[in-house]
Amino acid sequence: LSGSASETTGVFVPKQEDYQKVYNEIAALLQDKDDYDDGSYGPVLVRLAWHASGTYDKETGTGGSNGATMRFQPEGDHGANAGLVTARDFLAPVKAKFPWITYSDLWILAGICAIQEMQGPTIPYRPGRMDKDIAACTPDGRLPDASQGNKHLRGIFGRMGFNDQEIVALSGAHALGRCHTDRSGFDGPWTFSPTVVTNEYYKLLLNEKWNWKKWNGPKQYEDKTTKTLMMLPTDMALVSDKAFKQWVDKYAKDEALFFKDFAAVITKLFELGVPFDETTQQTPMTLKPTAN
Template identity: 65%
Template sequence: DSAKPSAAFVPTKADYEKVYNAITDIFDKEGYDDGSLAPVILRLAWHASGTYNKEDGTGGSNYATMRFPNEAGHGANAGLSVARDALEPIKKQFPWISYGDLWTLAGVAAVQETGGPAIPWRAGRIDGVEAHQTPDGRLPDAAQGSSHIRDIFGRMGFNDQEMVALIGAHALGRCHSDRSGYEGPWTFSPVTFSNEFYNLLLNDAWQWKKWKGPAQYEDKKTKSLMMLPADMAVVQDKEFKKWAQTYAKDEQKFFDDFSKAFSTMLELGVPKEQWKSEPYKVGQPEAAAA
């Protein structure tokens, strides 16, 4: 049999670099929050991936099931249409990329372009059908504490260290009263990826915010920063606190551990045979990618 050349377009790393560049072009948005869509786009990548259940292999980024009304309507996903809609023109421009690959690559870009570590990533997710949607309740509830966090992230296969590293993403972005009900940013620089979340959590004085909204903390000094009950659990739990102290002291260690855990998170639920290559670094200078 003579092998017929396939007519299908086979994207290379250079093609994903083009998608990456198109994504970074939409981040800056004057008048929106703190001037960038990067935080809400990171949240989309995480919520698309964090539904994974290691017991039965369901959920995760493979099928991009948040495209469907049922999962899009889960309480935890409130507000993420902002991120999905912002990425839609890029899907139109590069119709060959799957939604799962697009959303996770956009999460990589959000971390990297706000000054965070390089996140190894690879292509291979496919678009699924409505039946692939996961039931509500797989993402964490901000009102709860460490045992809930261990249940949720343990179900994805993560250990204490990885959980604490992943939650450090709250250096970025803010809460919106019309989305989650909570309000305000975690840090003074919500469009810079850093270890500030741990520093503030450990070193600032926190008190319950007096307001009609859901129970959340505010910093005593300026009353302009916030922590969720689930964030506070990171210093209330002895095992978690050890890692928060490590990451507050050593930003490079946080970056290294976040990169590993987040890269793993973005791959949850994707069958091995679907991957098109080993993970690589997109959007990084060649020297760093080598």
């Protein structure tokens, strides 16, 4: 059942069972290593997979998860990637144990594992990404800038090929994790349960009253009730823009719909620019979550 050496090349050809082993290793590490923020490296693994993918440019076909060029200094040092070395270091022992998997496939598998282990929807996985060298690093500025608004979001995500509904569905990932003053300059979590995938982000956007936070840091919002939660200017654009807000309303009301749409759009994100075998398109695999 497990992968074997190809008869023609001698190269190890992994099977689903081998990817499941990698998945289980990451899941076990997530369980064991709880010295990150709210007790889980899950959110920062999701962010690594997103920033690896979100550099994609549909016009030139450059960027995207097929390359893992964030390993190299120019891209790893882009302001938007501050702090993601934590996620890459977390995965180093996994790469050492399973040297046959590319970094590009590993980072996406880790993002999927984190989402599923944090009780999110099942995300189909297709391997096949190849690591590229330093020359494939993308220029700075392809990832979104949190201080901007609706036009910027449509510009950045439109360049990847996403529409309004997909932008709003992807943004629900901000149910997870938090901002760090030593990374982005922003501070705090979006929700009260930053290590569980929920539709709370949308509910809070609609039901909380959000005021500008009074502080010396970059402009961000805080909730009126507890002053412990935050929203970025780009998050608030999803309720001030009518076309975006329709989708916020839908996802706030219906968590199952959010799960379904989030699974579809994150699969699209993770596969931008990945050249799968044209004839088979490779059947996506479902990797089994551990506990839940």
